[in-house]
Amino acid sequence: MTVMPDLQKSLDSRNIAIDKVGVKDIRYPIVVMDRSKVHQHTVARINMYVDLPHHFKGTHMSRFIEILNQYHGEISIESLDTILVEMKERLEASSAHLEMEFPYFIEKTAPVSGSRGLMEYQCRMTGSLGKESDFVLGVTVPVTSLCPCSKEISARGAHNQRSAISVQIRYTGHIWLEDLIAWVESCASAPVYSLLKREDEKAVTEQAYDNPMFVEDLVRGVTERLSEVPEIVWFKVECENFESIHNHSAFALVERDRR
Numbered sequence: 340m341t342v343m344p345d346l347q348k349s350l351d352s353r354n355i356a357i358d359k360v361g362v363k364d365i366r367y368p369i370v371v372m373d374r375s376k377v378h379q380h381t382v383a384r385i386n387m388y389v390d391l392p393h394h395f396k397g398t399h400m401s402r403f404i405e406i407l408n409q410y411h412g413e414i415s416i417e418s419l420d421t422i423l424v425e426m427k428e429r430l431e432a433s434s435a436h437l438e439m440e441f442p443y444f445i446e447k448t449a450p451v452s453g454s455r456g457l458m459e460y461q462c463r464m465t466g467s468l469g470k471e472s473d474f475v476l477g478v479t480v481p482v483t484s485l486c487p488c489s490k491e492i493s494a495r496g497a498h499n500q501r502s503a504i505s506v507q508i509r510y511t512g513h514i515w516l517e518d519l520i521a522w523v524e525s526c527a528s529a530p531v532y533s534l535l536k537r538e539d540e541k542a543v544t545e546q547a548y549d550n551p552m553f554v555e556d557l558v559r560g561v562t563e564r565l566s567e568v569p570e571i572v573w574f575k576v577e578c579e580n581f582e583s584i585h586n587h588s589a590f591a592l593v594e595r596d597r598r
């Protein structure tokens with residue numbers, strides 16, 4: 340067999356170390372355990388990076404995929420640390436990063452009819468292992484917001500819209516995605532559902548009308564709610580209101596570090 344040159348291992352003389360290099364946007368099946376201890380199979384978009392010392396020309400891209408294949412069917416929050424250790428070792432790196440974004444489904448019950456539907460939430464998990472390890476859990480929760488100003492000044496109705504509240508948390512112990520989502524939803528004018536009958540639609544519309552909120556109210560509400568959870572040591576909450584009467588979004592962000 341002919342021996343092929345390993346260009347990646349050759350030297351680079353520019354004296355520039357690389358912070359993150361690797362593979363991005365790999366679609367891969369993963370498993371997430373839900374609160375009722377049932378395993379939910381979903382498909383993630385995965386990014387895997389390591390650092391690269393200044394003297395090497397390139398990293399070994401194929402090894403990232405080999406590691407994923409090795410953990411096939413077992414990629415989860417629980418296995419994240421083990422995968423990061425493996426990345427550091429196999430790629431001879433001093434830091435490793437794994438980012439996963441995936442849809443997660445929760446069964447939700449309509450408020451009056453009790454009709455059940457599956458709601459999709461976009462979740463994110465980011466793990467890093469260098470001298471220290473770091474883990475960030477994130478989710479984007481769609482909600483309804485109704486404008487207090489519009490309600491105040493209009494003879495009829497108030498403009499309202501779907502808003503996307505994205506939270507990222509660092510925490511100690513364990514936090515279920517279901518709880519994090521519920522905390523965020525409780526801070527909106529009204530939650531969003533996948534299935535509503537007419538009686539539900541009336542109830543949700545009136546709930547939103549009775550709870551008008553600016554984008555500022557939403558991020559402040561979530562800030563208060565997350566601050567009540569002792570396990571959460573850092574969080575960032577961002578809200579985008581896809582305004583229904585403007586051709587732009589309203590946006591607000593709060594970040595708090597309690598460490």
Ligand SMILES: Nc1nc2c(ncn2[C@@H]2O[C@H](COP(=O)(O)OP(=O)(O)OP(=O)(O)O)[C@@H](O)[C@H]2O)c(=O)[nH]1
Nearest residue numbers: 344345346347348360396397398399400401402403
């Ligand atoms: N480092 C690097 N590799 C790239 C890039 N684009 C494509 N590749 C390819 O990634 C492939 C795999 O590289 P390696 O992981 O080093 O492959 P290998 O030498 O067979 O594997 P090992 O024996 O484990 O090192 C090669 O075909 C590279 O050419 C790039 O931008 N950077």
